[in-house]
Amino acid sequence: MMNSDGALDYEASLDQDERIDLRLWLRLLTCSTMIERKVRAGLRREFNTTLPRFDVLSQLDCAADGLTMRTLSHHLMVSPGNLTGLVERLAGEGLLSKQSDPNDRRSFLIRITTRGKAFFDRMTPANHAWVSGSLADLSIEEKMTLFDALGRLKQSAGRAQST
Amino acid sequence: MMNSDGALDYEASLDQDERIDLRLWLRLLTCSTMIERKVRAGLRREFNTTLPRFDVLSQLDCAADGLTMRTLSHHLMVSPGNLTGLVERLAGEGLLSKQSDPNDRRSFLIRITTRGKAFFDRMTPANHAWVSGSLADLSIEEKMTLFDALGRLKQSAGRAQST
Numbered sequence: 001m002m003n004s005d006g007a008l009d010y011e012a013s014l015d016q017d018e019r020i021d022l023r024l025w026l027r028l029l030t031c032s033t034m035i036e037r038k039v040r041a042g043l044r045r046e047f048n049t050t051l052p053r054f055d056v057l058s059q060l061d062c063a064a065d066g067l068t069m070r071t072l073s074h075h076l077m078v079s080p081g082n083l084t085g086l087v088e089r090l091a092g093e094g095l096l097s098k099q100s101d102p103n104d105r106r107s108f109l110i111r112i113t114t115r116g117k118a119f120f121d122r123m124t125p126a127n128h129a130w131v132s133g134s135l136a137d138l139s140i141e142e143k144m145t146l147f148d149a150l151g152r153l154k155q156s157a158g159r160a161q162s163t
Numbered sequence: 164m165m166n167s168d169g170a171l172d173y174e175a176s177l178d179q180d181e182r183i184d185l186r187l188w189l190r191l192l193t194c195s196t197m198i199e200r201k202v203r204a205g206l207r208r209e210f211n212t213t214l215p216r217f218d219v220l221s222q223l224d225c226a227a228d229g230l231t232m233r234t235l236s237h238h239l240m241v242s243p244g245n246l247t248g249l250v251e252r253l254a255g256e257g258l259l260s261k262q263s264d265p266n267d268r269r270s271f272l273i274r275i276t277t278r279g280k281a282f283f284d285r286m287t288p289a290n291h292a293w294v295s296g297s298l299a300d301l302s303i304e305e306k307m308t309l310f311d312a313l314g315r316l317k318q319s320a321g322r323a324q325s326t
Contacts, residue, residue, distance in 0.1 A: 019293070025294045030317060032194075038323060077200065120265040134319060137319035143187055150190045157201070158197065161200070
């Protein structure tokens, strides 16, 4: 926005609070993209897999009773439509199972299989190392400060989502 | 990871520093996903467009002399392959132009058109409002604290990228 007059005028019209908002958002996005790239690259290189696949297994690993498609898509913050193909492929590879939901015959319960769990457990320590590596230069105090500040942001953004 | 013994053992084996790393990363990802969803939903609803389209126009709006595909893909942190189709479609709609790069005949310079700029300038204040709305509950001091803490994280993650 720095080389075009219209945008410059618009930028100049912003007050300090508005300018910090945009810069904060861009920095937040840069940080999460950088760590995500590190994780994506590692998953591809070391496990020949993708982040969405890892994320699905991660969610199912936390849910001994299985998850409905609806809950899984809610946890992953993606639409059920975008998830269907991925779940079918993971089921085809024996990493998860689909069974009719006893509470709702039209719906499925999705569970991680023994094989899926073994695969996930191999990836977990590596994922940990990639994330920790990205945070390695921060002291524990700096991490706590950031964690608390992000907690406030999460609250604020959550309130804004519903408006 | 709370309902499976193997994962519980692994979780239990983590020290405090390692556990905060994962929680911090998940919270960071949640925050950026929440704001991104707000922006995506607004762009779709009010301008019938997508975030990748907005991001391309945003980058070009900052570059009066145009950008090569290589630089654009670097700024957006996506591969040139993933960008090609999008750039072609935006060019087809007259929102950007592609011209041979005078410094490298095999390469193109991409520029925003007057029409693209007019469209982008309509979206900018709305984008601003969605982002500011997500941050509305934070004081200016809280925003500065978060901004600085993310600056440290960005440095740390940048160093980790290259290792």
